[in-house]
Each structure stands twice: as C-alpha cells, then as structure tokens.
Amino acid sequence: MNLNWAFIVESLPLYKKAMWLTLKLGFLGTAISLLIGLICSIVLYLKIKGLKSIVLAYIELSRNTPLLVQVFFLYFGLPKVGIKWSETACAIIGLSFLGGSYMTEAFRSGLEAVSRSQIESGLSIGLSRLQLIRYVILPQAFSVSLPSLGANCIFLLKETSVLGAISILDVMNVAKDLIGMYYKTNEALILLVVSYLLMILPLSFLLSWLERKVRYAEFGN
Amino acid sequence: MQNSAINVFLEGKNFLRLLEGLLITSKIAFISIFLGTILGILIGLSRTTKLKIVLFINRLFLELFRIVPLLVWLYIFYFGVTTALNIDLSGEIVSIIVFTLWGAAEMGDIVRGALQSLPKHQIESGKALGLNTLELYRYILVPQAVRRMVPGTINLATRMIKTTSLVVLIGVTDLVKVGQQIIETSRFQYPTAAFWVYAMIFILYFIICYPLSQISKKLERKWNS
Amino acid sequence: MITINKTNNPLLIEVKELKKNFDDKEILKGLNLSLHKGEVLVILGPSGCGKSTFLRCLNGLEKIQGGQIIFKTKNLTDKNTNWQEVREQIGMVFQNYELFPHMTVIDNILLGPLKVQKRDRSEALAQAEHLLERVGLLDRKNDYPRQLSGGQKQRIAIVRALCMNPEVMLFDEVTASLDPEMVREVLDVILNLAKEGMTMVIVTHEMSFAKSVADRIVFMDEGRICEISDPKEFFTNPKTERAKHFLNIFQY
Numbered sequence: 057m058n059l060n061w062a063f064i065v066e067s068l069p070l071y072k073k074a075m076w077l078t079l080k081l082g083f084l085g086t087a088i089s090l091l092i093g094l095i096c097s098i099v100l101y102l103k104i105k106g107l108k109s110i111v112l113a114y115i116e117l118s119r120n121t122p123l124l125v126q127v128f129f130l131y132f133g134l135p136k137v138g139i140k141w142s143e144t145a146c147a148i149i150g151l152s153f154l155g156g157s158y159m160t161e162a163f164r165s166g167l168e169a170v171s172r173s174q175i176e177s178g179l180s181i182g183l184s185r186l187q188l189i190r191y192v193i194l195p196q197a198f199s200v201s202l203p204s205l206g207a208n209c210i211f212l213l214k215e216t217s218v219l220g221a222i223s224i225l226d227v228m229n230v231a232k233d234l235i236g237m238y239y240k241t242n243e244a245l246i247l248l249v250v251s252y253l254l255m256i257l258p259l260s261f262l263l264s265w266l267e268r269k270v271r272y273a274e275f276g277n
Numbered sequence: 278m279q280n281s282a283i284n285v286f287l288e289g290k291n292f293l294r295l296l297e298g299l300l301i302t303s304k305i306a307f308i309s310i311f312l313g314t315i316l317g318i319l320i321g322l323s324r325t326t327k328l329k330i331v332l333f334i335n336r337l338f339l340e341l342f343r344i345v346p347l348l349v350w351l352y353i354f355y356f357g358v359t360t361a362l363n364i365d366l367s368g369e370i371v372s373i374i375v376f377t378l379w380g381a382a383e384m385g386d387i388v389r390g391a392l393q394s395l396p397k398h399q400i401e402s403g404k405a406l407g408l409n410t411l412e413l414y415r416y417i418l419v420p421q422a423v424r425r426m427v428p429g430t431i432n433l434a435t436r437m438i439k440t441t442s443l444v445v446l447i448g449v450t451d452l453v454k455v456g457q458q459i460i461e462t463s464r465f466q467y468p469t470a471a472f473w474v475y476a477m478i479f480i481l482y483f484i485i486c487y488p489l490s491q492i493s494k495k496l497e498r499k500w501n502s
Numbered sequence: 503m504i505t506i507n508k509t510n511n512p513l514l515i516e517v518k519e520l521k522k523n524f525d526d527k528e529i530l531k532g533l534n535l536s537l538h539k540g541e542v543l544v545i546l547g548p549s550g551c552g553k554s555t556f557l558r559c560l561n562g563l564e565k566i567q568g569g570q571i572i573f574k575t576k577n578l579t580d581k582n583t584n585w586q587e588v589r590e591q592i593g594m595v596f597q598n599y600e601l602f603p604h605m606t607v608i609d610n611i612l613l614g615p616l617k618v619q620k621r622d623r624s625e626a627l628a629q630a631e632h633l634l635e636r637v638g639l640l641d642r643k644n645d646y647p648r649q650l651s652g653g654q655k656q657r658i659a660i661v662r663a664l665c666m667n668p669e670v671m672l673f674d675e676v677t678a679s680l681d682p683e684m685v686r687e688v689l690d691v692i693l694n695l696a697k698e699g700m701t702m703v704i705v706t707h708e709m710s711f712a713k714s715v716a717d718r719i720v721f722m723d724e725g726r727i728c729e730i731s732d733p734k735e736f737f738t739n740p741k742t743e744r745a746k747h748f749l750n751i752f753q754y
Contacts, residue, residue, distance in 0.1 A: 120435070120486035121479050122442035125453065129475035132460075136469035176563055177600030181614035181666055182590040191613060195604045217346035221446055228348060235356050245357045248349055256344050273604070 064243050067234060071247050074227040075255060081144070081224070082213040082255075085151025089212065090205070092152060093159020098189060100160070101167045115157040124218045126150045131222040147219045151212055158208045166201030167193060199270045206263035210256060227251045285467040285474065291459050298455030299481060305372050305451070306438045312373075313380020313437075314430070320381055321388020335385060342382045348443050350375045355447045368449035376437060383433050391425035392418075424500050431493035435486050442482070452478055508717055511538040514574060514670060514701055515560065521568030522552075522559060529555050531725040532569065537670070540699045544712040544733070547722035548748055553705045556722070557672050560703065561585070561592045574669075590618060593663035594672040597679050599655040601647040601662070607634075608643040611662045619666065626665065633661045637691050653684025657691055664695075671695065673704040689715075713737055721745050 096111045118126070127150035131143060141149070170193045178192040220228035227248055234244035286292045320338075323331055342350070355371045366374075395418060403413045445453040456474045463470040515537040522530040529552050537543060545553045558564040560571065562578070562585040571578040578588060601610050608630060615626035634640040637657040647655055656676055663671060673692065677685040689711045696702060696715050706712055712719065712733065719736040721729040723744045731741065740746050 116487060116490075117483060120439075120490060121482045122439040124442040124445075125475065125479050125482060128453070129472075129479055133472040133475040136472040173596065173598060173600050174602070177596060177602070179563065179585075180561060180589055180594040180596075181662065182586050182618040183614070184586055184618075187617055191617065192602055196602075214344075214346040217348040218443060218446075228352070231352065241356050241360045245353050248352065249345055252345050252349060260344070 059246070060240060060243055063238070063240050064247060067230075067243065067247060070230050070234075071227055071251050074225055074230045075251050077224070078213070078216050078226045079255060081147050081151065081219065081226075082209075082216050084148050085155055085216075086209050086212050088148065088152035089155025089159045089208070092156030093161075093163050093205075096156065096160040097163035097167060100164055101189075102185065111160070115160060118154050118157040123150055123154050123215050124221060126153060127219065127222050143219075143223045146222055147216075147224050150219075151215065154215065155208060155212045158211065159205065162201045162204035162208060163197065165204065166197030166199075169200040170196045199273075202263075202267050202270055206267065209263065210259060213256060213259065214252075283473050285459065285463050285470040286477065291463075294455050294459065295452065295477065295481070298450065298452035301369070301449065302438070302441045302444075302451045303485075305369065305376060305444060305449070306434075306441045308373055309376030309380050310434050310437055312377040314384050316377065316381035317384020318388050320385030321392065323385075339382045339386055342379050347375065347379060347440055348446065350379070351443060351447050368444060368447040371447060372441070372444045372449055376441070380433065380437060384430070387426050387429040387433065388422075390429070391422045394425055395421055427500075428493050428497045431489055431496075435489045435493075438486055438489075439482065452481065508538050508541045509536075511540050513537070514539050516572040517560075517569070518572070519569040520556070520559065520566060520571065522555060522564060523567045529725055530559070533722075533725075533727055535720065535727065535730075537701065537703065539669075539701055541717045542696045542700075542702045542704065542715055543718055543720055544704045544706060544716035545720045545722060546706070546709075546712060546748070548751075550724075551722045552725045553722050554674050557594075557674050557703060557705050560670075560672060561589050561594050563594075586618070590614075590666055591668050592670045592672065593666055593668035594674065595656070595659050595663050595676050597675040599647075599652070599659040599679075601655055601659055603647050606644050606646055607639070607650075607658050610647070610658065611665050614662070614666045630661070630665050633664055634658075636694075637661055651684060652680045653687050656680065656684075656688045660688070660691055660695075669701060671700055671702045673702065673706070675705050675707065677706065677708060709737070721748070723748070 096114070099107045099111050127146055130141065130146040130150055134141070167189075174192060174196065175188060178188045183191065216224075216226060217228050220226050220232070223229075231244040231248040235241050238244075286295075320335060323335065351371065354375050355366070355368060359366050359371075399417055399421070400413065403417045408416070441451060442453050444451050445457070448454075450458075456478050460471045460474050513536055515535075517533055517535040517537075520530055520533040521528070533556060535543075545556065547553050555564055559566055562583070566579055569579070573588065573592070576583075601607075602613070605613070608627075611630045611634075612623075612626055615621045615630075616623060619626075631640060631643070634643055637660070639654060639657060639661075642650060642654065642658075647658075650658065660676075676692075677688050680688065685708065689708065692702070692704070693711075693715055704712075704715065714733075716733045718730055719733050720727055721731075721736065721740075721742070721744075729736070729740065729742045729745050736745065737749065740749055
C-alpha cells in the first residue's frame with residue numbers, strides 16, 4: 057500500500073479540528089446525560105409516584121431506538137412542526153437523550169448496592185431521606201456505578217460517529233469528503249481510525265485509573 | 278397542514294415501502310446475527326485454548342470493535358477494502374460482512390464469559406458420576422452455558438438491529454432510506470411529512486426492540502431465581 | 503453495682519401492648535414496658551424471641567401493627583410522627599457498627615451534629631474530641647473505618663451516637679460480632695455510660711455484663727415479656743420456668 061504522506065500531513069489540521077468538535081459534543085452530551093441519569097435514578101430509587109412511570113417510559117423509548125433515527129427526527133422532523141434547532145443542538149440533545157437512560161441504569165445499580173444496614177445507620181443519627189442519599193448512599197454508590205458510567209462515556213463518544221449525517225463536521229465527514237473529493241481512500245481511512253484511537257484510548261486508560269483510585273479509597277487495596 | 282401530513286402513509290404504497298425497508302433492515306440484522314453467532318461460538322470456544330497467540334488475536338479482534346465505531350468499519354469496508362481489492366461490493370453485502378464480524382467478536386466474548394463462569398466442581402462431580410466428555414457437555418455444561426449466554430445474546434441482537442440504521446449512510450435502501458425517499462417524493466403534497474415519517478420509523482424500531490429486551494429481562498429473572 | 507431503684511424517676515418511654523407482625527407471623531405479641539430516666543434495661547432471651555425487633559421498633563426502624571410507644575408524652579405510633587426528630591433523641595448502636603466507610607472517623611461523628619442538628623462546628627468538634635478521648639481513640643480521628651479493628655469501630659459508633667446528645671441509647675447486640683479480646687473494651691464504655699446516668703436499653707448475650715450493668719432485666723421469649731426483675735434476683739432465682747430453662751443453657 058503506497059501512502060501519500062504529504063497528503064496525510066496536509067490533512068492533519070482538518071482531522072484535528074474535527075476531533076475537537078467530536079470531543080466537545082461528546083463531553084457536553086456526557087455531562088448532560090450524567091445529570092439526567094442522576095436525577096432519574098434518584099426518582100426511581102425513591103419510587104416517586106407519577107414521575108417513576110415517566111422515567112421508566114423514557115428509558116425504554118431511548119434504549120430501544122437508534123441514535124440515528126433520534127437525531128434525524130430532531131433535525132429533519134421537528135422543523136416541519138416549527139421547532140428548528142441547530143445541528144449542534146440536535147446533536148447534544150440526541151446524545152443526552154440516549155445517554156441519560158444508560159446513565160440512569162448505571163446509577164441505579166450503584167444506589168441499590170448500598171446495604172440496608174448502612175441506610176439504617178444513617179437514619180439512626182436522624183438524617184432525612186435526601187440527606188441520606190447525599191451523604192451516605194451516593195458516595196458509596198459511586199464506586200459501584202463508576203465502571204458502567206465510564207463505559208457509557210466511551211459508548212457516547214463512539215456514537216458521535218453518526219452525527220455526521222446531520223451535517224456535523226466531525227471526523228467521519230472529513231474522511232468522507234477526502235475520499236469523495238481527492239480519492240485518497242487509504243489515507244483518509246487510516247487517519248480516521250487513528251483519530252478514534254487517539255480520542256478513545258486515553259479516555260479508556262483515564263477511566264481505568266479512576267476506577268482503581270476510587271476502589272483504593274474505599275477498600276484500601 | 279400537520280393533520281393531513283400523517284396521511285402520507287396512506288398515499289400510494291408508502292407504508293408498504295416502509296415495511297419493505299424494514300425487511301431489508303431485518304434481513305441484514307438476522308443474517309449477521311446468525312452467521313455472527315456461529316462464528317462467535319467458534320471464537321469463544323477457541324478462547325479456552327492455552328495458546329497465547331490465539332488469545333492475543335482474539336483479544337485484539339474484540340478490542341478493535343470496542344474502540345472503533347461500527348460506522349467507521351462500514352466506511353473501511355465500503356470505501357477502503359473495495360478500492361484496495363478493486364472489487365465492487367454492494368452496501369448490503371458490506372453491511373452483512375461487517376455486522377457478522379462485529380457479532381462474532383461480541384458473541385465470542387459472551388461464549389467465553391459463559392464458559393468461564395461455569396462452576397468447576399460441576400465438571401468434577403460429573404466425571405465422578407462416570408459421565409464421559411460428550412455426555413458431560415451435553416447434559417451439564419451446554420445447558421448451563423446456554424442459560425448464561427441468552428441474555429447477552431438477546432442484548433447483542435437488539436443492539437445490532439438498532440445499529441443497522443447506519444447502513445443508510447453507505448447507500449443501502451434500508452428502513453431509514455425508504456423513509457427519506459418517501460419524504461422526498463411527498464415534498465409537494467405533504468411538506469411536513471418528515472416529522473411523521475421519522476416518528477414512524479422511531480416507533481417501528483421500538484416495536485421490534487422493546488419486546489426483545491422484555492423477553493431478555495423475563496428470561497434473566499426466571500433463570501436467576 | 504448497687505441497685506438503686508430508679509423507677510421513681512421521670513418516665514421516658516412507655517410501651518403499651520406493642521404488637522408487630524412480619525408478613526402474617528406475629529413477632530411481638532403485646533409488650534408492656536416502662537423506661538425511666540437514668541435506668542439501664544437489659545433485654546435477654548433466646549434467639550428469635552424478638553428482642554432486636556423490639557429495640558428497632560423504639561426508634562422507628564420497624565413498623566408497628568398494634569399498641570403504643572409513648573416517648574415523653576408524645577405518642578410515637580401516631581402516623582404523623584417525625585422520626586427524624588425522635589432519632590435525634592433516641593440513639594442506636596448496631597451489631598455491625600455500620601460506620602460510613604467513605605468518611606473519616608471524625609466526619610462520621612460530626613455528620614449528625616452538623617447536618618441534622620445544625621450545630622456550630624467548633625462546639626461539635628470539641629464534644630466529639632472529648633468523647634473520643636474518653637474512649638481512648640482521639641489519635642484515630644482522621645483514620646478511615648477500614649483502618650480500625652472491630653472493637654475500635656464499635657467504640658466510634660458509640661461516640662457517634664452519643665454526639666447527638668440523645669436522651670436514650672439503644673444497643674443491639676453490639677459485641678456479638680467482635681472477637682473476644684475486643685468485647686471488654688466496648689463493654690467498659692457502656693458501663694461508664696451507665697455510671698454517668700445515661701438511660702439505656704441493651705440487648706446482649708453477655709450474661710455477666712448484663713448482671714453488672716442492668717438496673718432491671720427484661721426476659722423475653724417468643725414475642726412476649728416473661729419476666730422483669732432485679733438482676734441479682736434474676737440470675738440466682740428466676741421466677742418463670744422459661745427463664746430457668748434459658749439460664750440453664752448458659753451454665754456449663
């Protein structure tokens with residue numbers, strides 16, 4: 057395979073810019089997903105009537121449909137009834153909608169892992185339900201949820217690859233343009249794969265390190 | 278004009294075409310799941326080997342699919358491999374190849390996980406009862422391994438069905454593509470069709486995937502008790 | 503311990519015909535008890551007699567199906583009871599200490615006083631350190647629970663409950679999970695509390711401890727209170743057949 061290295065070097069800035077956009081969208085999507093996940097999981101944990109069914113319905117709807125269809129609906133469908141959001145907004149909303157339900161499940165398993173006796177111990181010093189969640193349950197739930205939360209982050213970052221279809225100038229679109237305009241297929245694809253490796257591998261290592269650190273703090277080994 | 282736009286589904290053979298698109302989507306999904314499962318089981322069994330090189334290749338294979346998004350793989354095969362090997366593959370065939378490989382990688386991990394989680398004393402007590410290897414597999418190991426594999430497999434199948442939505446981006450006339458075509462042809466008569474069409478596609482995916490996830494949950498609950 | 507008759511002191515808790523069920527099984531079948539200020543009640547009985555369940559009813563960890571618990575003239579079985587407030591005044595120490603693993607010792611102790619009672623930090627800290635010193639663990643205040651032995655953790659759990667300034671302390675088999683060497687240090691703390699006049703209800707298996715700390719022994723069997731007597735009398739001359747049978751088990 058003969059690679060045109062000059063072309064590769066020239067294309068680097070394009071990929072770099074696109075990677076930053078992808079990371080930015082991924083980061084925002086993850087942040088909002090975490091917030092949604094936290095709130096929804098507490099709703100489910102406290103079994104708040106009314107809200108509980110809404111949250112459960114939300115989870116099923118977002119988990120059983122593809123992100124592509126969700127963002128197409130937001131970007132192409134909603135404008136027809138007067139709701140017109142930018143492609144960036146649609147991307148972030150789509151990612152958050154999907155991510156929120158995954159994060160809810162992750163937090164939920166952590167919350168349920170905290171033992172009944174810890175809860176009773178907190179109750180016996182007079183903590184209210186919300187104080188219990190804030191000071192006793194959530195901190196302990198966090199270390200249980202962390203692996204899933206981390207895996208979801210990586211999942212969302214990978215899912216950003218579909219956003220090119222709603223005109224987001226991410227690395228997928230850069231690759232596609234280079235192939236379409238210059239026919240430099242191999243170069244474009246290699247840079248594409250490298251881009252994702254560069255974005256995801258460090259994140260994966262960071263999360264592993266974080267998991268180990270949290271586990272050490274809890275258990276000292 | 279929204280009220281009449283929903284009638285876009287009654288127009289001509291639109292709804293029928295949507296279902297045809299759904300059929301293509303399902304076809305890709307199920308062929309890939311089927312082939313991927315077979316291949317995956319073989320891979321999974323091979324991971325019980327002690328050969329380091331085999332384990333390494335298997336691990337690499339799995340990690341490649343875990344780190345690189347599936348759409349990138351579709352691009353690689355659709356644009357890259359076809360150019361490199363100078364052959365012309367349809368989007369459909371590329372999709373089936375890529376999804377099968379993905380399915381095989383994940384399935385291999387599921388099989389390995391199921392086999393590893395089998396309690397070792399089952400094998401010992403089976404041997405103590407005088408069962409030979411074949412009988413051991415048939416009556417003790419396989420039923421239990423299958424039980425542990427089913428939730429993961431259904432979960433994988435659901436994910437694969439959802440991900441087939443991507444094949445529209447490499448030109449396959451799947452459910453999403455048909456939807457886009459309907460929107461295009463209805464541009465004058467039903468300008469707001471996009472809203473309803475994408476909503477319908479959303480619902481169709483939900484109708485397929487939700488029952489699958491419910492079945493998985495029920496089976497998990499039944500077998501875990 | 504000189505038995506001072508404390509039943510003339512003000513009545514803190516009165517239990518009337520307390521009934522509790524688990525699913526459809528009757529666990530507590532109508533208990534009657536009164537607890538006076540400064541009294542130490544020790545509840546003894548065979549496994550499954552309901553003594554821990556009874557204790558847990560007193561601070562609302564178990565729901566009641568019948569009867570009344572009256573704490574300082576307030577009826578706790580009323581539906582509108584604010585258990586949070588009650589638990590500030592009725593403290594509990596558990597068998598498995600249940601310190602919060604993600605907090606240091608001092609944070610464990612200060613959580614209630616600062617966040618629930620909204621006290622001034624320096625004041626609460628002073629009390630916490632004073633109490634820690636009295637149980638001999640002041641130098642461990644910045645350690646995490648996992649760095650402590652069982653006996654140390656249990657002493658911290660007692661300090662944590664005491665820092666809320668409760669009027670009544672409940673102890674649920676607090677030495678049952680400890681290695682024998684550590685039991686003594688915990689029981690010494692409880693004995694000291696009794697000498698200082700803390701009102702306590704203790705569930706325990708430690709017979710000689712029960713004899714020395716109790717003002718009255720409450721003997722339970724199968725969900726009922728069979729006998730309430732002076733500790734000296736209970737151990738040398740129990741009144742009921744069941745009590746005799748129970749004590750025989752403990753004499754080797």
